[in-house]
Amino acid sequence: MRLTVNGAQHHLVGLDPRTTLLDVLRERLHLTxxxxxxxxxxxxACTVLLDGRRVNSCLILAISQQDAEVTTVEGLGHRGEPHPVQRGFLEHDGFQCGFCTPGQICSAVGALDEIARGWPSAVTGDDDEDLLSDAEIRERMSGNLCRCGAYPNMLPAIREAAGR
Structure with missing residues (x-):
């Protein structure tokens, strides 16, 4: 099968049909x-962007993603020039132990794209002008858990990244 990850095309041979996208990324492509x-x-924690939309890669069978484009945290920024969300997390200390951080960052990138496209969330009201309110960001990021509780610093990081 063919899979494009972070802009590079990969041909995967002998892939067990039960292999998740997460396991392909970590074990076959060494993107940890x-x-x-x-x-x-x-x-x-396993959140990546699949054809631009955020997904939990542990729930996706890799074999079903023939010709898909996957972006992991490694593919968001460039050496010396991090993605605005990555930069925001660094500047606002939006992490502690760092285990959840790659998934948080990928989810934030996906959430900001949803906001830019005008997609509502469960808390978006009919007259909601502020799609970057704390409630809105919390709702959109609710699928990503942080055991350390770094949430208060993630909010300004995500809001600032939206303005860059």
Missing amino acids: GTKKGCDHGQCG
Whole structure:
């Protein structure tokens, strides 16, 4: 099968049809930024962008993604020039132990794209002008858990990245 990851095309041969996208990224392509947390789609540590939309890679069978484009945390920025969300997390200390950080960052990038496209969330009101309110960001990031509790610093990091 063919899979494009972070702009590079990969041909995967002999792939077990039960292999998840997460396991392909970590074990076959050695992209270990994406973390295996719960392996049940409950924590968000494995969040990547699949054709531009955020997904839990532990729930996606790799074989079903023929010709898909995957972006991991390693593919967001460039050496010396981090993605605005990565920069925001650094500047606002939006992490502690760092285990959930790659998934948080990928999810934030996806959430900001959803906001830019005008997609509502569960808390978006009919007259909601502020799609970067704390409530809005919390709702959009609710699928990503942080055991350390670095949430208060993630909010300004994400809000600032939206303005860059």
